[in-house]
Amino acid sequence: MLSLASTVSRLMQYDWKTCRSIAREPGSAPDPVRLAKRLAKDAVDVKDAEARWCGAYLLRELVPVLAR
Numbered sequence: 001m002l003s004l005a006s007t008v009s010r011l012m013q014y015d016w017k018t019c020r021s022i023a024r025e026p027g028s029a030p031d032p033v034r035l036a037k038r039l040a041k042d043a044v045d046v047k048d049a050e051a052r053w054c055g056a057y058l059l060r061e062l063v064p065v066l067a068r
Contacts, residue, residue, distance in 0.1 A: 007054040011038040026061035036062050 004023035009016065012035060022029045029035045036059060042048070043055030 003050055004054050004058060007039075007042065007051065007058070008035070011035065011042070023058075026058050027065040029062070029065075032062055032065045036066055 001020070001023045005016070005019040008014065008022045008029075009019040012019075012029075012031075014022070014030075018030070022035075026032075026035075039055040039059050039062075041055075042051040043059060045051045045055070
């Protein structure tokens with residue numbers, strides 16, 4: 001969860017409490033479309049395996065919210 005929260009924090013510059021909440025429940029993101037766009041870039045980063053994993057995981061969890 002800390003890696004996920006850290007990724008959200010790095011990408012979105014939210015406060016830590018909000019980032020932890022998003023890590024637990026990605027659909028609770030204040031701006032899920034903007035988050036998804038930034039996660040998509042991380043999901044294909046060849047230099048950072050952790051960023052790829054976190055990006056892919058969070059994107060997968062955001063799919064129901066983005067499909068609305």
